[in-house]
Amino acid sequence: MDQFDLIVVGSGAGMHVVSSAVEHGLEVALVEKGPMGGTCLNSGCIPSKILIYPADVIRMLQDARAVGIEGVISRADFAGIMERMRSAVSRSKEGMIDAVRSNDNVVWYKGTGEFVGDCSIKIEENTITAQKILIASGARAFIPPVPGLAEAGYLDNVSLMSLKELPKSIVILGGGYIGCEFGHFFSAMGSEVTVLGKSPYVLDREDPDICRIANKAFSKYMTIHTSHEVVRVDTEGKKKVVTAINHIDGKTYSFAADEILVAAGRRSNSDLLRPEMTGVETDDKGWIKVNEYLETTRPGIWAIGDATGRHMFRHNANYEANLVARNMLDDLKEKERADFHAVPHAVFTHPQVAAVGLTETEALKAGYKVLVGRARYTEVAKGFAMAEEDGFAKVIIEDGTGRILGCSVIGSEAPTLVQQIVYIMNAEEGDFAPLVRSQVIHPTISEVIIRAFSRLEHPSEADAGPEREESK
Numbered sequence: 001m002d003q004f005d006l007i008v009v010g011s012g013a014g015m016h017v018v019s020s021a022v023e024h025g026l027e028v029a030l031v032e033k034g035p036m037g038g039t040c041l042n043s044g045c046i047p048s049k050i051l052i053y054p055a056d057v058i059r060m061l062q063d064a065r066a067v068g069i070e071g072v073i074s075r076a077d078f079a080g081i082m083e084r085m086r087s088a089v090s091r092s093k094e095g096m097i098d099a100v101r102s103n104d105n106v107v108w109y110k111g112t113g114e115f116v117g118d119c120s121i122k123i124e125e126n127t128i129t130a131q132k133i134l135i136a137s138g139a140r141a142f143i144p145p146v147p148g149l150a151e152a153g154y155l156d157n158v159s160l161m162s163l164k165e166l167p168k169s170i171v172i173l174g175g176g177y178i179g180c181e182f183g184h185f186f187s188a189m190g191s192e193v194t195v196l197g198k199s200p201y202v203l204d205r206e207d208p209d210i211c212r213i214a215n216k217a218f219s220k221y222m223t224i225h226t227s228h229e230v231v232r233v234d235t236e237g238k239k240k241v242v243t244a245i246n247h248i249d250g251k252t253y254s255f256a257a258d259e260i261l262v263a264a265g266r267r268s269n270s271d272l273l274r275p276e277m278t279g280v281e282t283d284d285k286g287w288i289k290v291n292e293y294l295e296t297t298r299p300g301i302w303a304i305g306d307a308t309g310r311h312m313f314r315h316n317a318n319y320e321a322n323l324v325a326r327n328m329l330d331d332l333k334e335k336e337r338a339d340f341h342a343v344p345h346a347v348f349t350h351p352q353v354a355a356v357g358l359t360e361t362e363a364l365k366a367g368y369k370v371l372v373g374r375a376r377y378t379e380v381a382k383g384f385a386m387a388e389e390d391g392f393a394k395v396i397i398e399d400g401t402g403r404i405l406g407c408s409v410i411g412s413e414a415p416t417l418v419q420q421i422v423y424i425m426n427a428e429e430g431d432f433a434p435l436v437r438s439q440v441i442h443p444t445i446s447e448v449i450i451r452a453f454s455r456l457e458h459p460s461e462a463d464a465g466p467e468r469e470e471s472k
Contacts, residue, residue: 002107004029004130006328007121009113009273011096012038013305013317014136020325022105029128030106031113031121033272036096039138039306040314042089043158050085052181052348055188059221059350066387076189078166086161113137115277119300131300132328135280135288136321137273139266139306144173148233152240154260157182167191167259171242173230175202177347179263180214183222184349186261193222194255196244198229203347207359207408209374209394214410217351217390228253233260268309275301285309292337294324302328311343342425346415351390354418357406357425360396360459369399372459375451377411381443388412391445393452395421395432402431413445420449 005026008014014030021028035042054076061071100108109123116122120129141156143149155163157178166189172179175197187193195202195218201211202224218224228244231252235241239256246253268286275282279298281289287309294302302324305317320338327335344356363370377383377391391411397404407421424434432453440450 001120002029002126002128004107004128005132007031007119007128007130007133008136009121009134010038010136010138010305010307011036011100012040012136012138013314013321014038014134015096016318016321017134017136017325017328018106020322020329022103024329026105026329028106029130030100030108031123031128032108032110033112035093036100037089037093038136040317041092041096043161045314046092047085047089047161048157048181048185049348050088051081051185054081055185056348056350058188059184063387066389067385078189079164081189082161082163089161112272114272115274115280118278119298120278133278133301134324134328135273135275135296135301135303135307136305136317137269137307139268139309139312141262142265142267143262144230144264146173146230146233148235149260149262152233152235152260154262156262160261167257169257170194170259170261171196171240171255171257172261172263173242174263174265175199175204175224175226176263176265177203179261180218180347180349182261182263183218187222188350192257194257195222195224196228196230196242196255197224197226198247200226202226203353206347206353206355207394207406208361209392210353210355210408210410213390213392214349214351214353217410218349221350225253225255266306266312268307270307283309293327293335294320294338311340313343313345316340316343342422342430344415344418344422346418348415351388351411352414353408353410354414355406355408356418356422357404358396359406359408360394363396363405364459368405370405370459371397371399371456373397373452373455373457375448375455377445377448379451380445380447382445383411383448385443386412386445388445391448393417393448395449395452395456397432397453397456399458401429402433404430404432407449409449411445411448417446417449420446 006021007029008018009031011032018028111123113121113123169192172195175195183193183195201215203214227247230244232243240260242255270282270286281297288303288307290303290308296303304320306312347353373395375393377388388411393409396406404425409417
């Protein structure tokens, strides 16, 4: 059995801890079963955004008609776009591999790690141990147990990256972040896209006002069927036929396409790692339990990122990795607690969606007395100039303190707008006073955020949102 100072399971955000440990002179074992770089580099954030940007360009050109510009898209080089993505991923991955192999303080064990005893992990014929272990094992696509799905064949976020030809039609199972982003991509490339979601709206974890706008906006370029539960998949010739029950009318409908993309959520990789063998507890869904310091139930073992099932975004995993590195390796007088009050996220659809903090529903459920502010893009000069009919911003603050509890935006530059609020939520008292004191460049789309803060009302007094406004 080989002894190390630290074992890191997973080469995504876990590499931040590997680097810090090496800087401290520790001997590190890196356990990675898949491609170096984890989900983000190989089948998540980076490749998907390389694919989605060309789709953004197509939609921007099409939307330009609203401001008097007509353009023609002669061809979308799907094969070339896919190859550009794969080449970029390959270069980054090879760079990481070279860095790991050239470091004498790091040993890479390529294979599926499995705990076989207290702080002992077996990888094929090798067994290793350490007094400090970081679990950054991530997650994988959840494949629902739908009869006929496996036999018909399907794509997930991993196999999709290997496509050489554009499907003429595709049914996407799931209306969440992954499903909607790839719906945007494939539809812009020229596929006929159908999204089947179980919830009443797509992106159902977003603020309800955002969900309503997203449902309407996305329906302009793909067919969306919400409140549909998939019950069976068949094949008819070269077509794959998805059968689903509409939970609104109770009827059964069928949807035929050349390909199926499963985007029905994520599941933990802990079943492969078997952390229970070393005293690490998981919840009923397999996510690893951690405390406020990201320590598991076994002293000396930490867990970060998707392995915990919370805030499953790479930027949050990076934050957690750096926090664990400090708690694990630095001589701190007091351990540092994780702070998740302002975790932002973005959905790179068309229009884009971004948010930070609590939604109105979550804030009220948590017992806060809140004030709510709303504004449309078209109410500010730049938004009108851009003809951003779907653009909308919403802010939630705590009544009495002015502390910002959350912000949600749908429209162009939504992630950039929300990032401004992230900084404010992490500054001073986290209230919106700095926004009141600040001059805002005119005309910019940033004015829509200030407009929302200028319209703060109690929920009972506030307009019900875009849907109500459109019906007046």
